[in-house]
Amino acid sequence: MATIKDIANAANVSIASVSRVINNTGSVAPKTREKILKSVAELGYRPNANARALKSNQANSLGLVIADWHGAFFSCLAKGVESVARKRDATLLVSTGAWQAETELKAIELLLEQRCQSLVVHSKFLSDDVLVDLSKEAPMVFINRFIPQVPQQCIWLDNKIGGVMMTRYILSKGHRNLVFINSNQHIEDSIDREAGIKTELAKQGLTFDPERTVYVNPNYDGGEAAIQQFIAKGIEFSAVIAYNDAVACGAMSSLQDFGVDVPKDVSVIGFDDTDIAKYSRPKLTTLNYPITEMAEVAANLVLDMVQAKENIKPYNLSYVPSLTIRQSVIGSSK
Structure with a gap:
């Protein structure tokens, strides 16, 4: 990572001249300025966020990177960070990663360039x-x-345990003809939840059948499309294990369109426990993902890091989901 000294050496000028150009203070000859800016571009130099924030009296600025603004999950995440920023009198700036590595990088770099001294980052x-x-x-x-x-800078949920819990609950209700609707995004959440599903099936002497799994966009439309695929293939099932609540609700809507009663004919379980789970019909049985609490912890932790506390308050860094039982799962009659 380039430093001011590297820029000075490359441009064959003094460190003071580089500092004046970067901070736009003092006078520098046009040709010297041009040499310095050329070296800055070639070396990819970016001023250190800590130093810039302190010099500009923005030491309490907090950046947040989220995947996008859509969906209850990210709304809850942003809400948690915002509540801490407000309580701790921090200025909050938000940028989105749009589910792409290049855009995630640009989002982080943008917030650093905007002099955010600390960041909470959701990057997949x-x-x-x-x-x-x-x-x-x-x-x-x-x-x-x-x-x-x-590891001490990570706030995370054990998604594998989540997959185990979903499967164990469905199997405890006597269901054996299962289908799975997973996300088509190749990220830890979907990978780990599927691993948990496979683990629990194997523990109970059952086999994971790839033909009974569909990978879709993790939203309402994805859940609807998955049910259409299962029915078009003639696959019989008594329970649906869905990647998240949006997928589960899309699946329930599609089942009802086909005249299938939920939960009498088919049970459905989701993941996240967002508001839609409480207001769907039937109300959705799901796993609670405490994302708002996790976001609050993340914001408090990173602000504590900025203050360079010798003894930072110990926070809970790892979480496990909990089962929220409502109306969409009942015992199998098949």
Whole structure:
């Protein structure tokens, strides 16, 4: 990572001249300025967020990177961070990663350039190494992700246990003809939940059948499309294990369109326990993902890191979901 000294050496000028150009203070000859700016571009230099924030009296600025603004999950995440920022008198800036590595990187870099001194980052597509490297520029806490190199900077949920819990509950109700609707996004959440499903099936002497799994966009339309595919293939089932609440509700809507009664004919379980789970018909049995609480912890932790406390308050870094039983799952009659 380039430093001011590297820029000075490359441009064959003094460190003071580089500092004046970067901070836009003092006078520098036009040709010297041009040489410095050329070296800045070539070396990919970016001023350290900590130093810039302190110099500009923005030491209490907090950045948040989320995948997008759509869906209850990210609304709850943003709400948790915002509530802490308000209580701790921090200025909050938000940028979105749009489910792409390149855009996630740009979102983080944008917030650093905007002089955010600390960041809460939800990233699913940047590599661990890239995120660890970026975290050297400013304090960062990664939410909904575990990075072995920086475990004390990660707030994460055990999605594998979640997959186990969903499957165990459905099987406890006597269901054996299961179908699974997973996300088509190749991220830890979908991978780990499916791993948990397979683990619990194997534990109970059952086999995971790929023909009974559909990978879709993790939203209402995806759930609807998945049910249409299962029915078109003539697959019989008494229970649906869905990637999240949106997929589950889309699936229930599609089942009802086909004249299938939920839960009398088919039971459905979701994941996240967002508001839609409470207001769907029937009300959705699901796993609670405490994302608002996790977001509050992430924001408090990263702000504590900024203050360089010697003894930062111990926070709960890892979470497990909990089962919320409502109306969409009953015992199998098949």
